[in-house]
Amino acid sequence: MTVTGPSAAHADGDEAWLCSAVTGLSLGRVPLATDRQVLQTVDAARRASLDWAAVPAVDKHLAVHRVIEQVTLRQPEIARLLAEEVGVSVTPLPSLSPGFAVPESRAKAGVCGVVVTWNDPLAGTTDLIVPLLLAGRSCVVVVAPEIALSGLLLGEAVRAAGLPDGLVTVLPGGAAAVDALLGSAVEHVIANGYAVVSALPSALLSEDAPLDGFLAALPWLCLAGNGQYGRDRTRVLVPRKRFGEIVDAVTDTVAALAVGDPRDPDVAIGPVLDDWHVEALESAVAQAWRAGARITLGGTRDRTWDDGCFLEPTVVADPDPLGPVAQPPVPGPLVALLPYDGGLDGAQQLARRAGFCIDSVWTGGSTFNQSHARKSVAGTTARSA
Incomplete structure (x- = not known):
């Protein structure tokens, strides 16, 4: 469940040392959880969940609110660390809310694992933890080495909320830790991010879609995390x-x-994770150009910056839907524009063939129309009302 290849976090035994994607300088060393530590943490979480499941719902909600308050206090610092670790721009993180209630009769003891990949918005991890706590579960969270510092800050927030020992534990860990979590006696493992999505998030413009709304939304719709977040719709x-x-x-x-x-x-596009990612994206763009695609913007390393791993923001028109630009080896600030024929049915056929998930549809009937979404083989799509 990790993206292969070199990264800004380099494992050294049970430690990783992190380098800034912005400056290339060292951010320090962080201990990584071993498989034994993960199994011990799961055992402690199981013991904690037995008592937690019996806690009245009102007390669970009070505890969850404390978690949200502590994470919110640390959001600016978490955002700053993520900017250093993986190059994503410092933007306001999502507001956090419990969102729903779980009847006390449905609260059930158990342990859930959460795997946070390096390109998964870390603030969203709280949105995964909250419903699990309300449902009576404990959580073991393994964060990728690349975001270990921001992950440790999330763990600090959880501890400051005063939850029972072992109820929620955040562990920086690599492949061994993830394998140990998957092989442990947890009830469920939740994972998301670029490395684990089964289909590639994509946006669709219909023939009658007004462009103004889509263009205004494009920075957060397609490039919110430099195109690196698993939810970025770079196709x-x-x-x-x-x-x-x-x-x-x-x-x-x-x-x-x-x-x-x-x-x-004020910056919208920062560096990508590391030099290897820059080179992989440059190679993907070059292959697309040789195959006949049109590079309308960027496509190479941004030489304006002496430090950091910057790829010029890139737009590629008419790449092969099965080629390296539409199916990039690593994520980055690369927008692929793919033409389709035959109306929305033709777009769905293209999406199915390429393995895209159409989860943002822009039509003349509704600028952003997801409320009328229906499932397709490619994912979630929509027709205008």
Whole structure:
């Protein structure tokens, strides 16, 4: 469940040393959980869950609110650390809320594992933990070595909330820790991020979709995490009848995004994880160009910056849906525009063939229409009302 290849976090026995994606300088060493430590933590979590399941629902909600308060207090620092660790821009993290209630009769003891990949928005981990706590479960969270520092800060927030010992534990860990968690006696393992999604998130523009709303949303829709987050929709399906118009508009919009130090709140695009990712993305773009795709923006290392691992924000028009740009080896600030024929049915056929998940649909009837979504083989798609 980890992205293979070199990374900014290098394992050294049971430690990892982290380098800044911004400056290339060392951020320090962090101990990594061993498989034995993971199994011991799961055992402690199971003991904690037996008492926790019997706690009245009102007390569970009070505890959850304390967790949310402590994480919220640390959100600015978590965001700053993520900017250093993986290059994502410092932007306001999602507001956190318990969201729903679980009847006391349904509370059930048990242990759930949570695997957080390096390109999974860490703040969203709290949204996974909260419903599990309300349901009477304990949690063992394994965060990737690349985001170990921000992961430890999340663990600090959980401890500060005063939860019972062993109820929620955050462990930085590599492949051995993840394997140990998967092989342990946990009831469920939740994992998300680029490395574990079964289909590639994509956006779809219909033939009558107004462009203004889509272009305004493009920075957070496609490039919220430099294109590195698993939810970033860096593939956009575009009607062939409007292809030229949309390619030009998207190229201009991406070209206008500020590139630089992701710790600056005015910056939209920061560096990617490491040099290996820059080289892999450059190679993918070069292969697409040789196969006939049109590179309308970027495509190579950004030489403006002496430090950091910057790829120029890139737009590629008409790449092979099964090629390395639409199916990149690693994520990054690379938007692929793919033309389709035959209306929405044709777009769905293209998505099924390429393994895309259409989860953002823009039509003339509703600029962002997900409320009428229906399932397809490719994922979730929608028709205008």
